[in-house]
Amino acid sequence: MNAEMQIRKGRKFDQVVDGARTVFLREGYEGASVDEIARDAGVSKATLYSYFPDKQHLFLAVLESECAQQAEVEFLMDAGELSVEDTLHVICKTLMTFILSRFGQDMFRVCVAEAQRFPELGRAFYDSGPRKWGRKIAQYLDSPRARAVLEIEDSALAADQLAQLCRTDLMLKVLFGIEQDPPEAEIDRIATEAVKTFLARYRRA
Template sequence: MQSLEQNTSQPTVSYDAKAEQIVAAAREVFLELGYAATSMDQVAQQARVSKTTLYTRFPSKEELYTAVISAECERRGLRFQPEMFDGLPLRDILVQVGRRFVDLLWSDAAIRVHQAVVGEATRMPVAAQLYFQAGPEQGIANFIALFTRLNDRGLIATDDPAFVARQFLATMQGGAYCQLMLGLCAEPTEEERYAFVEKAVDLFLRGVAPATP
């Protein structure tokens, strides 16, 4: 098996229709079985492609898993460029990116993947590493870049944009997230998710200090 260092890079394959078909099938298999129990043969069968077609696009299970996590983040709008928000008021920017983050984080698929990764982490640490590198690590980097740009534009004032970005993401992990992770509540509606985001953003912007006269 190739080393983890070789397998954690983002796949360079272009996402043609066949590759998208494979990723969609792999998503379902990984969700059902987890990383450890999933085989490339099972993915090929689910995608209805030959193993040659599968391995031509994704030479290893590690690369395929990374592609699945990355594709889900891309689909949810979390692979954004910071400059795309130039010209918008600060609150509007934070609400937009907060909604994207919560839409992914609180989704049934994301909850199930996170639960599976945590369950497998001790006996299959490679799955946890791949998940972190393809998902959270990339997402954190994007938010750090965004808050750095906000600071450069004078919309926020901080000497540590990375800390502020991480605190913002931590704020978005409140609300129903803990209950969702434990299977104690149903997935909130879009209206409920977005109401939470707006309240969380307002608290983040104001803090809890009393208003000065």
């Protein structure tokens, strides 16, 4: 996959991505055909190809559109209006909300199922989601505001630890279909406890 290729956006770009999202989650990557995606999106194949050169780039666009909610967290990080503890709570809660969402779970299943045959899709999912999140969290942990409160030598490791604290047994329950649509109060409770544990390790004395 040529990740550097520029994708042209136009009037029906979002329409194509929405149609692709539906088909990929329904059929998986290999089972999804360009014909079916165009049909679900309500566009011609010519229109689809005017935006995306191949199915791989379209799949990546779906991933990136869903991970765009990180922008809210990036804004909060840059705004500097929240305390470090509150910012960490927002990061954890937003991360958990995406991980536990039906789309997040469905996309995770698709990427895991296809990763052996199409390792570039697993890489795309990792780069667009976990890796990008890790970098953004590490950047925040390296900021003067965070460093005034936290004592961290390895911000990348600390960022990963914070994210892992959010992946509790609840994630497995949702992944295996034991629990669906966990209540926001439970997500908030787990995020709060994750921040408490993180601060117990890294807060300056």
